Amino acid sequence: MSIKPNAREAILDTASRLFFTQGYHATGLSQIIKDSESPKGSLYYYFPHGKEELALTCINRTSETVACKLRHCMETGETAAKGIQCFILDMAREAVDSSFEGVVPFSFWLAVETSCISEELRAACQSVFKDWQEVIKERLLIEGTEEEMATTQASAVVSLLEGSLLQALTYRNEEPLLAAVQIVPALLSVTERE
Known part of the structure; x- marks a missing residue:
């Protein structure tokens, strides 16, 4: 799978923005993938445990x-x-x-x-x-x-x-x-x- 070098950062930036503006519950993984313009596979490549792992990374960041x-x-x-x-x-x-x-x-x-x-x-x-x-x-x-x-x-x-x-x-x-x-x-x- 070819993953853009900035895909992880794009996903984190997008997820953080959406969690901030919409809340955790209202933000879906599909929206994060679409808004970050990242391939679906890259989200699961970097965050294999899904939304909670992504949120934890955003919290720590x-x-x-x-x-x-x-x-x-x-x-x-x-x-x-x-x-x-x-x-x-x-x-x-x-x-x-x-x-x-x-x-x-x-x-x-x-x-x-x-x-x-x-x-x-x-x-x-x-x-x-x-x-x-x-x-x-x-x-x-x-x-x-x-x-x-x-x-x-x-x-x-x-x-x-x-x-x-x-x-x-x-x-x-x-x-x-x-x-x-x-x-x-x-x-x-x-x-x-x-």
């Missing part, structure tokens, strides 16, 4: 992309708060530049929809959130935040990121993201549990 951007902001930011603010402002720019198309909260895309149907997909989504939280937590620990508080704050920041992006997409307006930018320093200034 999305996680790596976001974690890389987040890590860059956390490493180059003057403080953890400034790194997170930079990351959110980048999300806001991407959302506006794309007219709010294709920038979807991870939780909206797969975590909620797939966690009930597959333990493997649920575990992969859980791992994504933990990975992102770990990037934030590492920087907070470097800045002297105690571990328990760093864990709590990192979880809250990921929730803030996901929630503000969901609102921005719903309103088709970057204001919820800009509001999140403003609240980050206060969120990270808390040092003890009340």
